[in-house]
Each structure stands twice: as C-alpha cells, then as structure tokens.
Amino acid sequence: MEISKIFFYGQDILQTPEFARAMQQRHHIRTSVGQHSIQVALRVLSICRAFRRKGLSVDERLAVRGALLHDLGILDRERKFKNSYECSQLHPVESARLAARLVEDYDERLEHIIVRHMWPVTPDAPHSLEGIAVNLGDKWAAVTDLVPDRKEKLRRMAVLRAMAS
Ligand SMILES: [Fe+2]
Ligand SMILES: [Fe+2]
Numbered sequence: 344m345e346i347s348k349i350f351f352y353g354q355d356i357l358q359t360p361e362f363a364r365a366m367q368q369r370h371h372i373r374t375s376v377g378q379h380s381i382q383v384a385l386r387v388l389s390i391c392r393a394f395r396r397k398g399l400s401v402d403e404r405l406a407v408r409g410a411l412l413h414d415l416g417i418l419d420r421e422r423k424f425k426n427s428y429e430c431s432q433l434h435p436v437e438s439a440r441l442a443a444r445l446v447e448d449y450d451e452r453l454e455h456i457i458v459r460h461m462w463p464v465t466p467d468a469p470h471s472l473e474g475i476a477v478n479l480g481d482k483w484a485a486v487t488d489l490v491p492d493r494k495e496k497l498r499r500m501a502v503l504r505a506m507a508s
Contacts, residue, residue, distance in 0.1 A: 346381075346501055346502075348407070349381060350501075352408060353384070353408055356408065356446060357411070357502065357505055361445060362377055362415070364418055365380065365418060366502070368417070368418060368420075370417065371488040373489065373491075376414050376415070378502075379484060379488055380413065380415075381498065382484040382488060383414075383483075383484045384480070386484050387406045387410045387477055388403065390406075390479055394476070399472060402473055405453065406477055409456030410477050412441075412446070413438055413456070414434065414460075415445075416436070416439070416440070416441055417437075417438070431464050434461075435459070439458050442454075442457055456473050456477050457477075459478065460474070462478055
C-alpha cells in the first residue's frame with residue numbers, strides 16, 4: 344500500500360508535535376495542512392514512478408520527505424503572516440527553517456525542494472527531479488483537496504495510528 348511507504352520514509356516527521364498540529368490546522372477549505380501534505384506525498388510517489396518509467400533516477404525517499412515538510416511553515420499562519428499573499432510568498436522559507444530544526448537529515452537538497460515548491464507563485468523554479476515532483480504533486484493535490492475523497496477517512500485513521508505508534 345502506498346501509504347505505508349510514506350510511513351516508512353517519514354515516520355519521524357509524522358511523529359513530531361508540529362505534524363500533529365498540522366493535522367488540526369485547516370487548509371484548502373476541506374482538508375488540513377497535515378492531510379494535504381500526505382496527499383502531496385502520495386502524488387509524489389506516482390510522479391516518481393512516472394520518472395522511473397522514463398529511465399530517470401529519482402530519490403523517492405527524499406521527495407516524500409520534502410512533501411511531508413513542504414507546508415509546515417503554514418502552521419500558525421495568522422500569527423506569522425499579514426495576509427494570504429504574504430503567506431504564499433514566505434511560507435516555503437518558513438517551512439525550510441522549521442524542517443532544519445525537525446529532521447536530522449536536513450540538507451541542501453531538502454531545502455531546495457521545500458523553498459521552491461510554490462513556483463511559479465514564487466520566482467525560483469525547482470531544478471532537481473525531487474523538487475519538480477513535489478512542485479507538481481502540490482499542484483495536483485491542491486486540486487484534489489477540493490473534491491470529496493472516499494478513502495480519506497481510512498487514510499486519516501492510518502496516519503493517526505502511525506503517528507501514535
Ligand atoms: Fe505550500
Ligand atoms: Fe502544499
């Protein structure tokens with residue numbers, strides 16, 4: 344099951360208090376920052392598979408970790424940002440700052456993915472395959488976040504179990 348791959352790659356992130364709070368903070372009208380991030384990670388797995396089918400070598404683990412971390416800077420958005428525009432421009436850098444604190448394997452590659460995930464809303468495009476996967480996966484999930492998903496409840500329960508274990 345795809346979701347278990349996400350737990351395998353990102354269990355340490357899912358178990359942070361920040362991710363627990365992200366599961367509670369509303370995002371894209373009908374979802375939460377945490378659930379959206381899981382959705383992005385699921386899309387990223389599909390995109391990585393498509394890259395591999397084209398003979399490209401992509402670090403799936405790195406991309407999934409980037410997906411789980413990409414929006415954590417949105418936590419407490421009312422306190423951090425003056426308005427939605429400021430949030431859209433600044434949350435990638437804020438997410439990167441938080442990620443540097445949360446994970447031991449934080450490096451330039453992870454920073455690149457997180458800081459550039461909003462392109463073209465922000466000026467710098469991602470260059471790495473993992474960065475492109477998260478950028479595309481984020482757009483894809485932003486659209487599907489708006490439509491009801493019958494599997495979402497089951498997935499949410501699985502995520503909460505993984506966070507607690
Ligand atoms: Fe974002
Ligand atoms: Fe996002």
